[in-house]
Amino acid sequence: MTGSEHRIPSLAARESADNSETTDLERIVAAASDLALVLDASGVVTRVIVGGALSADAGVAGWEGRPIEETLVPEGRTKLIAAREALEAGRPLPSGLELTHVLGDGVERPMRYTMIPYGAGAMLLGRDQAGLAEQQRQLVDAQLTLERTYEAQREFDTRYRMLLRAVNDAVAFVSAGDGTIGDLNEPAAALLGGTREGLMGTRLAEALGDAAPDGLMDEIDRAATRDAREPVVAAADASGRGIAIAPQLFRAAGKRSYLCRLSDPDAEAGGAPGISADVSLLFERSTDAVVFATLSGEIATANEAFLDLVGAARLADLRGQNLAGFLGRGRVDLNVVAENARRAGTMRLYATRMVSELGAETPVEMSVTYLNDRTDPLLGLVIRDAARSEAVRAGPAPAAMESASSVMELVGSATLREIVAETTDVVEKMCIETAVQLTRNNRVAAAEMLGLSRQSLYVKLRKYGLLNYDPNET
Template identity: 55%
Template structure:
């Protein structure tokens, strides 16, 4: 077996491949090629003719590479050079930024390769086009963000303006007559709430009105040189109104801005009635108060102060009504949600906490007043202590129920009778709580004093889980 030494790879490469061919291969594989000594000095630099005019990078031969790099790139280059000298070439290409004469930067992605004769090669690809594209993307993103911010700002202004004006205003689509938006005074005149009217047909809110005919009349009125209005009767409230329209175009869609003007005779309140209502507010035995939609107390009468054992109005004004409810925010959320949805809520049972720490059973009726820019809730609260006492004294209805239960004696054991009647009462209570909270399981569980898991178990037990699958909180 021969002991002659094997030729080294560099000798084989040098002997088998022409140096000019290697140079052409390197030039074709990169836009910028640097041969660098171990100390970081450039010994040879090659730029392809196509890239030479675009790069405008001065000749770095005989100078350290770091002199032409930005500060951040110098640290990256030194770390890669040290790793290469230690025998661990970088696994990934590194991106370095060269400083051009006019202060601009030239981004280049380099691949570092050890050279057989010492030092290493840096084969670079010009990233100017990529950097320019990235800059354009960033600029486009910033423009989009600015556009979104401007749109949100205009939307906020529109919402505030629509809520603040006292004139009843409706926005409707000119193509199909659908109500796209309206303010609270307009909803009050039509006899509904803003949430229930958005998305409905405008013609359907008036008596004896065909959609196509009404839209034609509105379009004619909107295109007229003189202001014209249509006299109609609101289907829900029965009010006689005058409807005028103005057409505009937005985002390629034609829309109508409609103004409602309720007839004076339909809005007029006799002075005597207003005076009587004022006297009743002061002297009635039932508590009356007004709050905003957040529950903040705006005004109340003396009967409400008596229920709370409060000395004067200043003690409760600006307080939140939920702080006086037995179930706190749960009661308030149920009342507000149902009153806004239906316009009113009747005989809601809860307890009112007094200033002295007591709890009074009450029945509450609430009316949603949205005939203004900032809607309010009017509460009529009645002390239910006597009603509960009478119910506890077993009236005839309760006696009949007890008699029907006693008829089961003999046909079932006491344990079975008690279990059956308990399940009936339990199911009724759960159904009532779920109905009052509009299927809000968290609020219903809190109202019943159960955990959410226990409520789900009972809903599944009574086959109520799939009923009224509305929004859960």
């Protein structure tokens, strides 16, 4: 047997071993990836290995012998060129190379590859991202649906708020479970004797007070289920002022609630005939100035007497102007009357001065009423010219004469400086006490009213022992 005969089986065995190793490598690659592509140095696909996630007829069989760029979308070609340049330059390769292939039927297939050097070219080991892309698409769709739902909910909530504010009827939403007031409008808050913010979250029985009938929610439930739907009448306070509650049952988000329409049965039964016309006529012909303004001071309407007082020619000239511009102490006066009226409902005989458009000052006394039975609460002010009253009071003034006599008696027993200092202290203390009383112990407003800084006011309060003085406790 010749040497060549001995070599031939050896070469055949070696080729068989190489083919076996190649087959095993392909199996490993196929098991480790969904798709593996072997590229030569020019980027032509020399081998396609399909894993379990992609079938053999997925449209990739015809890629062998074609440049890989022809199988990619334009964005993917740029990424692949950059990765191959990094491979040739010896730079670190990207850990995840995301490419999107275009299959034979035009379907796009996203893949995530790991590129490794292989021979003169490279090998791309890819994982199919179609499932992840579908999940991402579903997530985006869900997010868009959630945003659209949120926008619709916000629009609905805005419409609900506007409707609740616009209606003149007193309306409250009450939970059927525990009787808690979920929401209400300003007219309902006025009937219940509170504010909308203060009543929300409280029980309806607590809002009605001690005069609420026993088993109020049971009565409301029976009234809501009766065909006649006769209202439940409760008393809002000890004075016996009645409130009629007409409930309507509904269910939302699995919870039962009542839409309660509140009303004053005595007012509905009818008051004095023609009262609206009489009040309107009184407003027009009253010798006292009457003006309605918002809580911020913007004038809504006024009568002729107010026009005369401020020297305005037409009501149209006053609408939109701020009432503080016609008050002697400006914003200080407005804040004092607005805060006290909002807190107590009314404020009586507040003394100040009105300044006309020409700068003329008139001493006045005003009474203020807080009107919150509407969407936007108003201040109703009745202003009376106090110039004549001051003149009458300034006529015979025995008290002033007695004060002057008592001061003159000090002459001889004290120096002029001591007499003036003592008299000044008395007047200063009286002025500070008066300012604190008018502002209901609001030290900032009192300082503005007296023309002092806040620090100077506290110094004088400490000087006269008024630092802990609270007129609300007296």
